[in-house]
Amino acid sequence: MDFEFRDTPKLAKFRKEVRAWLDLNMPMDFEIPDNPHDVLPHSAKYEFILKARHALGAKGWLAPTWPKEYGGGGLSMEEAAIVEGEVAQRPWSRFGVGDFFPSTITQFGVQIYAIGTEEQKKRFLPPILKGEIIRWNGSTEPDCGSDLAAVKTTAIRDGDEYVVNGTKVWLGTQYDNADYIQLIAVTDPKAARHHNIGLFCVPVGLPGISKVRLPMIRNCHTSGWQMFFDNVRVPVEYLIGGHENATNAWRVLSTATRFPQPNMGWSVRDRNQEFVLDYVRKTKRDGQLLSQDPDVREALVETEIQLEINRLFGMRQNWIAMTGKRLVGYEATQATLQGKVTTATQAEAYADILGPAALIKDPEWALFDGNIEYKHFAPVAMASAGITQEVSKMIMTRWACRVGD
Ligand SMILES: Cc1cc2nc3c(=O)[nH]c(=O)nc-3n(C[C@H](O)[C@H](O)[C@H](O)COP(=O)(O)OP(=O)(O)OC[C@H]3O[C@@H](n4cnc5c(N)ncnc54)[C@H](O)[C@@H]3O)c2cc1C
CATH class of the missing domain: 2.40.110.10 (Butyryl-CoA Dehydrogenase, subunit A, domain 2)
Structure with a gap:
């Protein structure tokens, strides 16, 4: 099955418009503030995210497919995928695309939309969809x-x-x-x-x-x-x-996973892999380029495979959201689980390849501004965030067993 996203001439025109707007509001040559770890209020990073989120929200692009009357963009699923995909390509996305499209919208907003009174929808949804409240x-x-x-x-x-x-x-x-x-x-x-x-x-x-x-x-x-x-x-x-x-x-606590919303962040390649690939091509150990070391090559092939599976599952999710087709039912959980597995594979491989420099954020010795160091904590932190790996597998099994009922 082909899950790739292709622009029609009309969508290509819209993509150009989106790029022009982003060039003004989230420029490509944006300098990432010093500390990539920190999202405390008033840190440079926090202020940048806030400004970008508000600009996207005012345009209706934080919640592109939502009805305009509640502060959304009223766009089609394909147009929404273009907005998210283009945001995800910006260097800003290193903060995490989720920072711009917060779960306040994708989870809580959906629940309010599903069971809120009309008064509550009018009161809470516009500021939520515009990114004004968290x-x-x-x-x-x-x-x-x-x-x-x-x-x-x-x-x-x-x-x-x-x-x-x-x-x-x-x-x-x-x-x-x-x-x-x-x-x-x-x-x-x-x-x-x-x-x-x-x-x-x-x-x-x-x-x-x-x-x-x-x-x-x-x-x-x-x-x-x-x-x-x-x-x-x-x-x-x-x-x-x-x-x-x-x-x-209870009936809306899992609504968000059933509400079709594209998430093109999945299709964006992890920058850390590019950093590491570039590093091994240029760096010698014991007189040999790291890229020629069979162990390094094997570790990088493994991360490439996991990243590609991750991308394909992500594309499948977007395809499900855009076509409204329902497959077996375990796909979203499978994509989430694969994200956790990929992060763990990357952390292990990068620590093996880069050695102690992968484990520190010291300004003198850390690699890639300390980004690899926080990549190393990700699998520990994310192992149970939202859902644990064991529970993910259990949910998938339940769905799979329903087939043929
Ligand atoms: C970084 C991070 C951010 C988070 N943010 C939030 C947040 O903003 N808001 C919020 O409310 N929560 C948040 N959480 C909590 C998160 O949702 C929970 O950690 C998660 O739901 C798992 O619950 P638990 O940690 O209590 O583990 P438990 O549910 O107690 O599980 C413990 C172990 O038992 C296993 N297990 C549990 N049930 C079964 C079963 N039926 N069959 C087999 N094995 C099972 C689990 O896989 C796990 O290994 C966050 C967690 C993390 C790590």
């Missing part, structure tokens, strides 16, 4: 990760408010500040599992909310937070879908 995802708890239905945080109705008690972990690993918390909590402790959970959009400043740092190994960005909710009174206007949907959140 939410932290408050799903995981100290005793509950993969099994999300086991959350213990409660939100008990008291008139037109919900009183929230509990704790959440891992918030803010991508952005160090936020306006809202996407909170899932048990609203009816007596109801059956999966039929007892509500989804809230909680303003971070409400009385009774506190947080402590959660130091962690990270491939980039910041550490996260643990948050505590101590009798926090949340007005019903922040319960997505209102009282009627107080126990209905």
Whole structure:
């Protein structure tokens, strides 16, 4: 099956327009700020991302396929793929394309769209789709990760408010500040599992909310937070879908994966591989170019294979989103898992090839501005982010077993 994306003459014209706009707003000759690890507010990197995100948002290109009435671009799936693909080609994408198309839109926005009241959609979606507000995802708890239905945080109705008690972990690993918390909590402790959970959009400043740092190994960005909710009174206007949907959140918690949105970031080649290839072609060890060493060659062939599988799975996801065709059902999970596997393969290979210089970000000795060092942490940090490898495999197996039912 051919998953490659080809421009029609009309799309080629649109691509030219997009490139011209990006040349003005996200130029190719952009100098990456000094510290590629850091996304703390007011760091140069953070400010650059924010400016670019706002510009994309004002144009409707942060949420290209979404209806214009909610702040989206009203574009076709093909046009959206062009916008994302072109953004992903910019040197800026080294920050991570996800920084420009945040999960506040691709996950939380989708959930609000699915079960929010019309008033909530009008209130929350435009600033979300324009990149003006960011939410932290408050799903995981100290005793509950993969099994999300086991959350213990409660939100008990008291008139037109919900009183929230509990704790959440891992918030803010991508952005160090936020306006809202996407909170899932048990609203009816007596109801059956999966039929007892509500989804809230909680303003971070409400009385009774506190947080402590959660130091962690990270491939980039910041550490996260643990948050505590101590009798926090949340007005019903922040319960997505209102009282009627107080126990209905489960059906939208996985909605984002079913909402067709292209993600052309997948088709972009990892710059670290280019850095390493260039390095081994120029660098000698024991009088021999590294590129001639059979062990180095084997390690690089392995990373090439994994990167190509990653790209092909990504293209398949875009094809599914663009054609609306559903394959077996495990494809998105398979693509996510392959991303984790690729990162791990790269980290191991680069450490073998480059030696200690791959493991440090010291300005004098680190290679490629310390980028390889944070690549090394990525597989550790990302192994369980969002979903673990074991659970990914289990989901894929379940889908595969359904075939032929
Ligand atoms: C970098 C990073 C960022 C994150 N950001 C956020 C965030 O912003 N918001 C948020 O809410 N959460 C966040 N998380 C949490 C993440 O979603 C959880 O780590 C993930 O859901 C797994 O949960 P857990 O860590 O509790 O592991 P557990 O679910 O306790 O799993 C522990 C081990 O048991 C295995 N396991 C679990 N269930 C099964 C099963 N049924 N069958 C076989 N094996 C199983 C797992 O594969 C794993 O090896 C983040 C995590 C990381 C690492």
